[in-house]
Amino acid sequence: xxxxxxxxxxxxxxxxxxxxxxxxxxxxxxxxxxxxxxxxxxxxxxxxxxxxxxxxxxxxxxxxxxxxxxxxxxxxxxxxxxxxxxxxxxxxxxxxxxxxxxxxxxxxxx
Numbered sequence: 001x002x003x004x005x006x007x008x009x010x011x012x013x014x015x016x017x018x019x020x021x022x023x024x025x026x027x028x029x030x031x032x033x034x035x036x037x038x039x040x041x042x043x044x045x046x047x048x049x050x051x052x053x054x055x056x057x058x059x060x061x062x063x064x065x066x067x068x069x070x071x072x073x074x075x076x077x078x079x080x081x082x083x084x085x086x087x088x089x090x091x092x093x094x095x096x097x098x099x100x101x102x103x104x105x106x107x108x109x110x
Contacts, residue, residue: 035050
């Protein structure tokens with residue numbers, strides 16, 4: 001019986017490690033894709049756009065973690081799943097919006 005329990009624990013740790021590696025790889029691919037789009041579409045303002053992208057990514061992670069933790073504590077997994085669907089829907093709606101890329105920001109320096 002002890003061997004079975006140790007075997008299950010070791011398999012779960014291996015699955016957890018593989019899952020973590022896959023999630024990290026997908027996040028890296030998302031960053032590469034998004035930042036290559038920034039450099040293609042925002043001529044002359046790439047650094048400002050990349051800075052805003054990374055800042056919003058970090059802030060989204062901070063607030064998303066806090067809100068999902070509060071939702072989980074107060075309303076369980078259903079509320080967290082609903083929050084994820086709402087955020088995904090907002091992202092889907094805003095997908096085709098026009099990219100501004102900070103055009104005209106340099107005019108304030110002159």
